[in-house]
Amino acid sequence: MKLDKRTWFGLVLVMVVVGMVLAVAGCGGDEGTDTTLAGGKPVDGGTFNVYINEPAFIDPVNLQESEGTQVGNQLFDSLAKFDYKTGALQKAAAESWEANADATVWTFKLKDAKFHDGTKVTAADFKYAWERICNPANESEISYHLSAVKGYDAMQDGSATELEGVKALDDETLEVTLSYSFGDFEFVVGHPALAPVPKAAVEADPVAFSAKPIGNGPFMMAEPWAHDQYIKVLKFADYYGDEPHADGVNFQILTDEDTAFLEFQAGNLDFTSIPSGQVEAVKAQYGVSDDGLEVAPAKQALTGVESAIYYVLINNKNEILSNVALRQALSLAVNRQAIADSVYEGVREPATGIVPGGIAGYLDNQWAYSRYDVEAAKAKLVEAGYPNGEGLPEIILSFNSGSGHEDVMAVIQADLAAIGVTAVFDGLEWAQYLDKLQAADYMMGRLGWIADYPIIDNFLYPLFTEGGDNMSFYNDPAVAQALMDARATVDTDARIAKYQAIEKTIGEAAPVIPIVKYRHHHVGSDRVRGLVYSPQGLLNLETAWIAVAAE
Numbered sequence: 001m002k003l004d005k006r007t008w009f010g011l012v013l014v015m016v017v018v019g020m021v022l023a024v025a026g027c028g029g030d031e032g033t034d035t036t037l038a039g040g041k042p043v044d045g046g047t048f049n050v051y052i053n054e055p056a057f058i059d060p061v062n063l064q065e066s067e068g069t070q071v072g073n074q075l076f077d078s079l080a081k082f083d084y085k086t087g088a089l090q091k092a093a094a095e096s097w098e099a100n101a102d103a104t105v106w107t108f109k110l111k112d113a114k115f116h117d118g119t120k121v122t123a124a125d126f127k128y129a130w131e132r133i134c135n136p137a138n139e140s141e142i143s144y145h146l147s148a149v150k151g152y153d154a155m156q157d158g159s160a161t162e163l164e165g166v167k168a169l170d171d172e173t174l175e176v177t178l179s180y181s182f183g184d185f186e187f188v189v190g191h192p193a194l195a196p197v198p199k200a201a202v203e204a205d206p207v208a209f210s211a212k213p214i215g216n217g218p219f220m221m222a223e224p225w226a227h228d229q230y231i232k233v234l235k236f237a238d239y240y241g242d243e244p245h246a247d248g249v250n251f252q253i254l255t256d257e258d259t260a261f262l263e264f265q266a267g268n269l270d271f272t273s274i275p276s277g278q279v280e281a282v283k284a285q286y287g288v289s290d291d292g293l294e295v296a297p298a299k300q301a302l303t304g305v306e307s308a309i310y311y312v313l314i315n316n317k318n319e320i321l322s323n324v325a326l327r328q329a330l331s332l333a334v335n336r337q338a339i340a341d342s343v344y345e346g347v348r349e350p351a352t353g354i355v356p357g358g359i360a361g362y363l364d365n366q367w368a369y370s371r372y373d374v375e376a377a378k379a380k381l382v383e384a385g386y387p388n389g390e391g392l393p394e395i396i397l398s399f400n401s402g403s404g405h406e407d408v409m410a411v412i413q414a415d416l417a418a419i420g421v422t423a424v425f426d427g428l429e430w431a432q433y434l435d436k437l438q439a440a441d442y443m444m445g446r447l448g449w450i451a452d453y454p455i456i457d458n459f460l461y462p463l464f465t466e467g468g469d470n471m472s473f474y475n476d477p478a479v480a481q482a483l484m485d486a487r488a489t490v491d492t493d494a495r496i497a498k499y500q501a502i503e504k505t506i507g508e509a510a511p512v513i514p515i516v517k518y519r520h521h522h523v524g525s526d527r528v529r530g531l532v533y534s535p536q537g538l539l540n541l542e543t544a545w546i547a548v549a550a551e
Contacts, residue, residue: 042530046546048249050539051260051272053403053430054228059210061132063193064142064469065434066450066537071231071251073538075116075215076195077241079108079126079174080186084534085293087307087358087454089186093121093196093216093240094174103181103490108174108189113240115198116220123168125196131155131163132197141438141469142193144462145452148178148185148487180488183495187453218244218542228253245545256402270525271295271539276404279303279345282523295524295531303347306518307535308450309356309459310348312412316511317440317473320393327510329380330395330444331369333419334412340516343407347521351514354449354459355503358535361456361496367507370514377419389420398436398445401427405446408515437471447471448518450537456499457487464506474511 055068063072079094094108113121133140134155146152150165165177178185188194201214211224218241219233231251235244254260257273264272274282283301290296292304314321314330321327336350353366365371378388386392397413399405406427413423423444428436436442449469452458462469465480479502486498522533531544 042245042545043547044245044247044545046246048246048528048541048544048546049269050249050251050541051254051257051263051269052231052251053255054253055231056431056434057210058225058231059213060129060193060195060197060215061138061210062140062142066448067430069192070538071233072192072195072213072215074217074219074233074249074541075213075221076192076217077113077215078190078192078195079110080190082190082454082534082536084532084538084540085291087535089190092190094189097186099186103183103185104178106176106178106185106189108176110172110174111240112172113216114238115196115201115216116214116236117198117201118238119198119200120171121196121216122171123174124171125198126174126194127163127166127168128199129195129197130166131161132202133193134163135161142191144465144469145188145191145194148180148182148188150177150179152179180484181490182487183490183492184453184455184457184487187455191452216240219249222248226253242543244542246541249541257404258402264523264525270528271531271533272523274301274521274523276343276407277345279347279521286523292520293532293534295526295528295533297526300524300526302520302522302524302533304520304533305358305535306450306520306537307356307358307454308448308518308537309351309354310408310446310448310515310518311351311354312513312515313437313442313445313447313472314510314512315440315443315445315473316475318443321443323384324509325380325384326386326392327513328369329377329384329419330416330421331367331510331513332371332373332377332380333415333421334513334515335372335415336370336515337372338415339408339411343404343411344516344521347519348516349519351517353503353507354463354512354514355456356459356517359451359454359456359459361499363500363503366500366503367510367514368504369510370507374418381419381421386420389422392421395421395423396426396443397423398426398428398433398442400430400433400446402429408446440471440473445471446515450518451535454536456496456503457483460499460502460506461487464511472511474506474509476506476509479506 052067056065057068058071063069077093081090081092095111097108099106130146134143149163151163154160167175169175198214202209212221218239220236222232222234225231230253234248258275260272261275263269286300287298288301289299292302314327340348340350352364352370355362397409399409416423461483464474482502486495489495527547529545529547532540
């Protein structure tokens with residue numbers, strides 16, 4: 001899914017988990033609002049208030065991390081989507097689709113829908129949107145989602161201005177031809193970034209569009225994005241699907257989850273992430289959701305599983321850290337169980353590979369060096385040429401500050417010191433931090449990765465091939481080719497087996513350090529109903545409601 005800014009999140013989710021916050025209408029000063037609970041029947045009205053950090057982008061052309069994707073998910077509908085609880089593939093802007101026998105040609109039939117400016121959504125709008133993402137001039141970080149489409153490489157190298165494989169057969173029919181068989185492509189088109197955009201509005205003023213995108217989703221922008229303050233959206237009256245119950249959403253941009261939690265405690269917010277060290281107290285005070293995903297009265301703390309992983313980046317381009325034995329030593333030195341217990345109060349679990357549980361093909365203990373073994377770490381340091389850390393420069397641990405990552409980094413810093421490695425901190429704001437990672441201007445850092453779409457490919461292809469979100473800059477041509485072979489395998493079981501072997505191979509090189517598998521650490525007000533926080537870190541704001549009675 002996406003990079004995640006959180007403790008994770010998001011990345012987790014970036015992915016990182018996103019610190020999300022909801023408040024009911026009337027909370028914070030709506031005069032004359034009766035906040036009596038209305039029971040289980042959905043009621044209309046009110047405004048959700050959702051806490052996010054400052055997004056990197058909310059325009060689909062670069063919808064790449066958890067905060068922007070949370071907003072984009074409300075503004076845009078792609079061809080498909082995923083059930084908020086089960087992750088099952090569902091229809092969205094497409095009424096139906098089918099693939100040919102070898103999964104190289106996919107045909108999508110569109111629903112009758114409108115953009116927020118009232119213009120009709122057509123197959124040509126999808127074609128334009130996808131080509132906009134693939135146009136190198138737009139510097140999209142997420143074009144890799146479309147790398148399987150015929151003509152992608154030609155657009156990337158500038159020899160073509162269109163995606164040869166994407167055709168609008170008529171207004172309602174989109175045909176997509178791939179360069180190779182890809183049985184999982186129907187999952188890929190569920191990513192929010194692959195939504196349609198109106199060409200006329202984009203090209204009239206690209207800068208204005210980036211601040212106030214025009215989408216086809218359940219909510220529309222109320223005003224341009226007020227950077228570092230808020231993003232406000234209103235329900236779209238002509239939405240092709242069921243009309244949202246809430247009148248709108250106010251995405252409140254705050255700097256950290258501690259501030260957000262204080263606002264929650266004061267009654268000003270109705271959904272927030274729980275800061276480090278307070279999980280058990282919150283569970284005791286508010287009760288725990290039965291399924292860990294949906295907020296319910298007196299069962300408000302969410303601890304459900306996430307399709308996400310928290311990992312430490314290692315800059316494989318760095319002259320010092322290009323040493324494989326050194327990377328293996330650093331990974332062996334980290335006590336993941338201590339991080340899970342002391343920082344996350346047992347809510348999260350140690351990660352022994354880059355693919356989290358809940359993803360088809362998940363296997364435990366896939367990465368040989370993702371275990372805690374101090375003596376083995378010291379031996380690897382000797383192999384790397386730095387016995388007891390002698391001669392090794394200081395390692396700079398970079399991270400986005402304000403989301404609890406300091407606590408994780410403190411444990412890692414102490415673990416590295418135990419084998420003779422000195423590490424120092426470098427905390428930055430989220431957007432600045434992302435810029436630094438993308439420029440390879442760091443030594444070690446942290447990220448969360450939450451599934452863009454719930455398949456094993458999404459944890460291997462974008463993170464360990466050139467381009468995309470490969471911020472460790474790991475580069476193994478043999479692995480890249482093996483991933484292509486796996487994608488082209490139509491049989492599901494055979495495809496998964498190939499991915500499992502690839503994950504194990506990547507782990508031998510220790511290009512990053514998997515730390516923990518995510519679980520939710522959130523709590524909601526008893527005044528919100530039907531509110532689900534999905535394993536992919538997205539809120540179902542289009543179907544949830546605020547339980548208040550009419551005046």
